[in-house]
């Protein structure tokens with residue numbers, strides 16, 4: 001084990017994005033005694049956080065810690081920061097990173113906390129930030145974390161990752177120390193790729209689990225999808241240079257277990273509503289809710305296809321949410337696929353003996 005006893009926490013954090021997760025991470029850091037400035041897009045939200053210690057839209061019924069400052073002024077947020085967290089949805093990460101660049105002090109590390117892959121480029125979030133803010137160490141924070149539970153002080157663990165050997169991954173160790181409180185426990189990793197693929201893929205698998213739960217299927221089905229989904233996650237992560245161990249950690253199976261089994265997950269809930277027959281436009285009663293897995297279904301499968309990988313559960317979700325195929329048809333295609341080996345490295349493919357019957361069963365049963 002490398003002796004990291006000389007590691008010092010960061011003292012002044014800028015958290016960019018005052019939605020549920022940005023506010024939760026800012027709360028953790030403030031509870032840890034650090035100086036925290038939270039950047040919000042909207043004036044009224046910054047004023048609410050400063051004047052009432054609440055963020056009622058994103059974290060209802062919670063009180064934020066004293067001394068947590070919010071601002072809409074990016075320069076002010078970044079002025080004295082010795083570390084930065086970017087916590088907006090993955091679609092906006094490039095734009096937000098570009099907005100931070102003119103105000104970023106030299107050498108300040110940046111941690112991305114969004115779970116996604118960029119459309120068109122297929123880049124992971126840390127790669128996007130590295131392109132927009134060159135010359136800064138870039139890391140990621142991910143794991144099984146519902147923002148509301150974190151703010152309510154439920155014991156919560158995350159992975160903080162930077163690339164490189166343990167000495168180069170020092171910013172990850174410093175950020176882990178910075179965010180450690182009596183209830184929040186970060187672990188350190190040097191595998192950004194594995195952690196990021198875990199976060200993006202679990203969103204898609206959670207939609208699949210939601211769809212099948214919403215359609216009325218039980219725990220057997222969910223366990224099958226989580227396990228096979230984990231296999232898809234592992235193949236993509238390893239293909240891109242991540243490790244199997246990371247996929248079996250908090251950012252992989254940990255986040256899968258959480259997100260695939262709770263209606264607190266927006267991805268699972270979105271899927272559950274679709275599976276119960278709610279039309280796309282009526283999900284969440286038409287309210288705009290961040291469901292990263294909808295975009296991830298396309299970006300994950302685009303990336304996998306470009307690498308010659310087949311991710312059948314992610315393809316099923318893509319067929320439903322991106323290409324608007326009927327749920328029954330998409331699930332039937334997945335379920336009646338040829339018999340294969342577990343793990344897939346064993347090269348076996350036997351035609352499904354009841355392909356048509358299986359297909360018909362689900363096409364008739366599901367919306």
Ligand SMILES: NC(=O)c1ccc[n+]([C@@H]2O[C@H](COP(=O)([O-])OP(=O)(O)OC[C@H]3O[C@@H](n4cnc5c(N)ncnc54)[C@H](O)[C@@H]3O)[C@@H](O)[C@H]2O)c1
Pocket residue numbers: 017018019020021022040041042058087088089090092095096113114115116145146147148289290292
């Ligand atoms: N909510 C959670 O429990 C949770 C936990 C872990 C990780 N995450 C991840 O954190 C990221 C952010 O999710 P969230 O739950 O905080 O979302 P949210 O909907 O609660 O908040 C999103 C925030 O980003 C801002 N935003 C949206 N688009 C923007 C843009 N184009 N430019 C600037 N600001 C913009 C919004 O104003 C809002 O403040 C996602 O990638 C999500 O997967 C969320």
Ligand SMILES: O=P(O)(O)OC[C@H](O)CO
Pocket residue numbers: 115143144145146206255258259264265266267268290291292
């Ligand atoms: O609400 P979800 O589905 O976006 O999940 C939130 C977090 O990613 C859970 O770790």
